[in-house]
Amino acid sequence: MTVYDRWHKMVKQPDGTTKKVRSSEYGVGDRWQVRWRDESGSQRKRNFAKKAGQDANTCAEAFDAQITNELNRGTYIDPNAGKITVREYGENWLEAQTFDRSSYELVEIRLRLHVYPILGERELRALRPSLLQAWLRGLQKKLAPNYVRTVFAHLSALLNAAVDDGVIPKNPCHAGSVKPPRAESKKITPWSVEQVKTAAGAVARRYEVMVQAAATLGLRQGEAFGLAVEDIDLAAGVVHVRRQVKMLKDRQMLFAPPKGGKVRDVPLPESLALRLSDHQLAFPPVEITLPWRMLEGPPHSAELIFTTRLHSLINRTEFNRFVWKPTLIKAGIPTTRENGFHMLRHHFASVLLERGVSIKAVADFLGHADPGFTLRTYTHLMPSSEDRMRQVIEDAWATGRCALDVP
Known part of the structure; x- marks a missing residue:
């Protein structure tokens, strides 16, 4: 590699000496040119107005040194790429x-x-x-x-x-100077058991058990819509959460694994098992066939427990507008974004944490890939360390006379 002067060329004289003369490109474009061969052997070149200087973007010699160094170190990147x-x-x-x-x-x-x-x-x-x-x-x-x-x-x-x-x-x-805004961590105020019961009592009867299931199993809305008969394992006492209903922007719906592919098992409360059995007698499950994730493979069929009054798949948009919002109004709950169907999942997490279930177990039941995310989201709902410490000490010392209590 070297730096060439495009405006001049060296011409051999009759006496054997050389003389610098103007080339045919004199005064046209930038004067200085760097030529090199890239890693594939292809000839490359780039012109500069200035020969010397420290800026490789504007000065030929600095650019020449940079390209030479990158080629030698194996870090070369095509400047035109x-x-x-x-x-x-x-x-x-x-x-x-x-x-x-x-x-x-x-x-x-x-x-x-x-x-x-x-x-x-x-x-x-x-x-x-x-x-x-x-x-x-x-x-x-x-x-x-x-x-x-x-x-x-x-x-x-x-x-x-x-x-x-x-x-x-x-x-x-x-780059250190590029700083996105700090993440906002809004503290969730989950519904109480009474609020969940009120919402379940206010919703249309065919969706009452679905609300209870979401609140006692920690289901996302799409997972509740996709819950099928084969997912209820009465013998093992668990619910297999392995499917959700997703809606695309063209309103097409399909089956897909739970968010993040986190298929999980959640313990089935006996009271919910009885309600699910009664629900299926009153509203028989419906076999639904939908495309699988990204239209991969054959269509997927499932005998869904929760369907519309027309015995069809529940549409998220229509459910939120024509079922959930009127339910909130009837229950006297503000129709804000925070009080969406997802609040039932927050309730589930809050009940478990309040009763001492480990954050790792709660993360598994919710299908979170990272227990740290669960902790960051719900840490304010956990009993405080100070309260726990006081109670532990009180319980330990209240069992008998303190050894230092000398008369």
């Missing part, structure tokens, strides 16, 4: 992912609505930490902090892939 735009690379990256279909749609929506409008036409090589921080700042003005963090995580994953592909040398999202 990063010319692809964020949108173009992001669309290709997303198509290659193995998300289930509903997750794919969520990521696509977030990129399309919150990344591409500002960064989509930028070349990957042009992304700077300052640009990303300004983008984050703009998102924070209109979106909740936790949602901004989710969008930022998608962009960072996209750029990690670009680094792995050798398109860019490093991920600007990892």
Whole structure:
């Protein structure tokens, strides 16, 4: 490698000496050119207006030294590779992912609505930490902090892939100056047993046991909709949570494993087992066939315990609007987002923690992959260490006379 002067060339004179003369490119474009061969042996070149200086982006000699060093160390990345735009690379990256279909749609929506409008036409090589921080700042003005963090995580994953592909040398999202907003941790105030009973009594009769099942088994809404006869193991006294109903943005519904693929067994309370038996007598289960996750393999059939009055699959949107919201109104519970069907799952967790069930066990029953997430979400519901300490000491010392109590 070396630096060439495009505007001049050395011409041999009759007397054997050489003389610098103007080339045919004199005055056209940048004067200084760096030429090199990449790792595949292909000839590459790049022109610069300045020969000397410390900035490899503007000075030929500094760039020449940088490329030479990268080739020697095996860290070379084609300077032109990063010319692809964020949108173009992001669309290709997303198509290659193995998300289930509903997750794919969520990521696509977030990129399309919150990344591409500002960064989509930028070349990957042009992304700077300052640009990303300004983008984050703009998102924070209109979106909740936790949602901004989710969008930022998608962009960072996209750029990690670009680094792995050798398109860019490093991920600007990892720069110390790029700081997404702090996560908001809203303390959950779970429903009491009385509130759950009130909601179960206010809902349409065919959904009463479903509300009770969600509250006593910790089911997500889609898992409650997908609960089938074969999932109730009376002999073992457990419920096998192995399926959920998912709705795609085109309103198509399909069966899929529980969130994160966390199939789990939850102990079946005897009282719920009796209610489930009575429910099936009053509302016979219905065999439902749906596509399996991302349309993979043959359709999946299950004899669902909870269905609509038309003996069909429960549609999440319609249920929330025409069943759950009226139920909250009838029960005198505010119709806020916090009081969604998921509140039944929060109730389940709170009851277990209040009665001393370990955080690891609660995480397993909820299907959380990380017990730390369970702890962060529900730690404020656990009895305080101070209260436990006082009670332990009181119990231990109240059993007899203190050894130091000398008359």
